[in-house]
Amino acid sequence: MRTAVTLSQVPEAAAGPFVFHEPLADGFALAKSAGFDDVELFFPGPDAFSVEEIKALCETHGMGVAAVGTGAGMVKHGLSLTDPSPEKRAAALDFITRMIDFGGALGAPAILGSMQGKWGGDVSREQALKWLAEALRSAGKTAAKHGVPFIYEPLNRYETNLITRLQDGAEWIEAESLENIVLLADLFHMNIEEVNLAEALRSAGKHVGHVHFADSNRRAFGFGHTDPTPIIAALREINYTGSISAEIFPLPDAKTAAAQTIKSIKSLL
Known part of the structure; x- marks a missing residue:
């Protein structure tokens, strides 16, 4: 399992659960100095930065890109895949497709x-x-062309009323015969929706492809009340080898949140 931390370049998400909001080069440097293996990128769109620029920063700091978020399509552009408007649904899929191509060029x-x-x-x-x-x-299908999966994230009931639990997501993927789709296990959302986080991970098993490592209050682990030990044990049981990524609030400040996350992960792994 590799560690990752979120870098946001979306002004509209300034209050969101992203650790570093500094200019991108500074964000990479801060992530590296904190001890993370990789970064998770949250950009306004696929044209915000060039693939070459990201590759250069990765090479400079000896890091990789764990994933790229598409949430700016909603928070910045107001797009969703289930909008009543067919034009907006088409625009949403186009935005996501271009983000897949951008991430895919980075192996993410x-x-x-x-x-x-x-x-x-x-x-x-x-x-x-x-x-x-x-x-x-x-x-x-688009992600498969790049040799990467596409990650679907069940959210808590306050953010969606579609699929909120990992097991429901896993069953839906299988019922719809969706190929090259994996689930994101966000521990903050799971704290709201799941009865037992470790059992939820075991039940979704092979479908889990990414983890957002957040305590009960969406702060760094150790600043809330979730016990991470059974969670890590469950990830090992399902042979999870993906990223453990800090999508958390930068509280009490970004550097402290990053340092606490690495401290927590190292104590577990």
Whole structure:
């Protein structure tokens, strides 16, 4: 398992759960000095930085890119895959496809979180899930061209009303025969929705492809009340070899949050 930390370059997400918001070169340097293996990138879009620029920063600091987020499509552009408007759904899929291509050029998968949207009003849950499945089929195929999976993230009930639990996500992937799609196990969301975090990881098993390592209050582990020991044990049991990424609030400040995360992970691994 490799460690990663979030670097955000989206002003609209300044209050979000991302550790470093500094200019990108500074963010890479801070991530490296904190002891992380890789970075997870949250950009306004696929054209915010060139692939060559990211590769150069990775080479300079001896780091990789664990994943790229697509959430700016929602927070900055107001797009979702389950919007009632077919034009907006098409724009959302186009944004995600371009983010997949950007990440794929770096050997990194893209993540679908907030852009999955919600059902309600004139859109039934069945219709929303149908649209979502269609989009994930396309995303999975695009990601496969780059030799990476596409990551789908169940969110808590306050952020989506589609799929909120890992097991439900795993069963849905199988029922829809979705290929090259893995689940993101975000421990903050899981703290809200799951009865037992370790058992939820075991139940989703082979479908878990990325982990967001956050305590109960979405701060660094050790600053909340979640016990990480059974979580790490469960990840080992399912032979998880992916990233453990800190998508957390930079509290009490970014450097302290980063240092606490690395301290916690090293004590466990």
